Amino acid sequence: xxxxxxxxxxxxxxxxxxxxxxxxxxxxxxxxxxxxxxxxxxxxxxxxxxxxxxxxxxxxxxxxxxxxxxxxxxxxxxxxxxxxxxxxxxxxxxxxxxxxxxxxxxxxxxxxxxxxxxxxxxxxxxxxxxxxxxxxxxxxxxxxxxxxxxxxxxxxxxxxxxxxxxxxxxxxxxxxxxxxxxxxxxxxxxxxxxxxxxxxxxxxxxxxxxxxxxxxxxxxxxxxxxxxxxxxxxxxxxxxxxxxxxxxxxxxxxxxxxxxx
Numbered sequence: 137x138x139x140x141x142x143x144x145x146x147x148x149x150x151x152x153x154x155x156x157x158x159x160x161x162x163x164x165x166x167x168x169x170x171x172x173x174x175x176x177x178x179x180x181x182x183x184x185x186x187x188x189x190x191x192x193x194x195x196x197x198x199x200x201x202x203x204x205x206x207x208x209x210x211x212x213x214x215x216x217x218x219x220x221x222x223x224x225x226x227x228x229x230x231x232x233x234x235x236x237x238x239x240x241x242x243x244x245x246x247x248x249x250x251x252x253x254x255x256x257x258x259x260x261x262x263x264x265x266x267x268x269x270x271x272x273x274x275x276x277x278x279x280x281x282x283x284x285x286x287x288x289x290x291x292x293x294x295x296x297x298x299x300x301x302x303x304x305x306x307x308x309x310x311x312x313x314x315x316x317x318x319x320x321x322x323x324x325x326x327x328x329x330x331x332x333x334x335x336x337x338x339x340x341x342x343x344x345x346x347x348x349x350x351x352x353x354x355x356x357x358x359x360x361x362x363x364x365x366x367x368x369x370x371x372x373x374x375x376x377x378x379x380x381x382x383x384x385x386x387x388x389x390x391x392x393x394x395x396x397x
Contacts, residue, residue, distance in 0.1 A: 140282060141270050144289045145332035148266055151293030152259075152325025155300025159308045159317045169377055172369050174298030176378035179365035180385025181295035182262075182357045188393040189269055189288040190354035194347040197272075209347035216348070217355020221261065225363065259324060261356030262292050263331025268349045271336040275346070287396040291389040296325060 191210055198206035269285045304321030308314055335349070369378030 141274065141336070144270055144285055145263075145266055145329045145336075147286075147289040148262060148292040148296050148328045149325045151296035152300040152328070153322045155297035155302075156304040156318050156321025156324075158301040159304040159314050159321065162305070168372060171302065172372070172375065172378040173381040174302060175365050176369040176381030177385035177388075178295035178298055179361045179369060179378075180382040180387070181291050181389040182361050182365070183382075184386045184389035184393070185265065185288055185291050186354040186357045186361075188390060189284065189291070190265060190350045190357075193269075193272065193284075194350035194354070197347045197350075210351040213348035213351030214355040214358075217261070217352040217357075218359050219355075220352070221356045221359035221363075224260070225359075259327045260331055261353055261360055262296070263328035264335050264349075265353040265357055266292055266328065267332030267335030268346070268353050270332065272346055272350065274336065283396040284393060287389075287392040291392050292328075294388065295385065296328075300325065 191214065194210040194213065195206050198209045202208060266285075266289050269288050273282055273285045300321045303324050304317040307317035307320055312320070335353075338349075369375065369382065
């Protein structure tokens with residue numbers, strides 16, 4: 137595995153770490169309006185990444201062998217990704233980390249396992265997405281260039297920055313020390329490089345399944361957006377800010393992928 141690939145899969149983790157560091161630098165937690173804006177931006181990035189970096193390459197990879205039926209692997213993989221996250225959501229006790237609920241979070245904080253499981257569920261598809269794109273680059277997919285893989289990693293890192301802050305700052309607001317809140321926020325992103333490495337290893341053994349893996353990651357990411365991010369950005373009185381930020385995030389990721397890809 138080259139240094140380029142290692143650096144690429146670590147970029148999203150860096151985004152989470154920098155976002156979590158906001159708890160060390162800021163006195164107060166984000167306002168509701170800022171919370172909505174950050175969540176909407178993250179949702180927009182993830183949707184655009186799912187389309188341009190995952191679903192479209194999955195379809196293009198299948199065109200030579202399946203022709204007009206190239207949508208089949210993308211459709212199957214996408215639905216399997218949705219189903220996988222739905223199953224995890226049912227098996228793992230879920231916790232929505234919205235700052236509106238920060239006061240009620242105090243009673244749940246002793247159960248650190250529950251907290252980490254909930255955040256891990258959120259980050260699994262992001263690590264998979266980065267891993268499967270770099271796997272496509274490693275194993276010679278003409279539809280995935282190093283620039284396109286880097287664009288996805290940067291896009292995930294951009295959306296991980298507010299995510300890290302949204303996790304660490306409510307923890308501090310609920311009574312946890314700044315340093316411990318920073319560590320929990322940082323650890324929430326550790327699953328991403330691990331998931332990316334495992335996905336790369338798995339993809340190497342089943343290269344013909346690459347279109348399914350790409351669309352599987354897309355389905356998992358879209359599940360997180362629909363089940364987690366959109367409800368949070370739309371709740372309360374600042375939903376319009378969330379929608380505008382969604383559009384900005386979608387555009388930024390689209391530009392990154394097209395310009396660098």
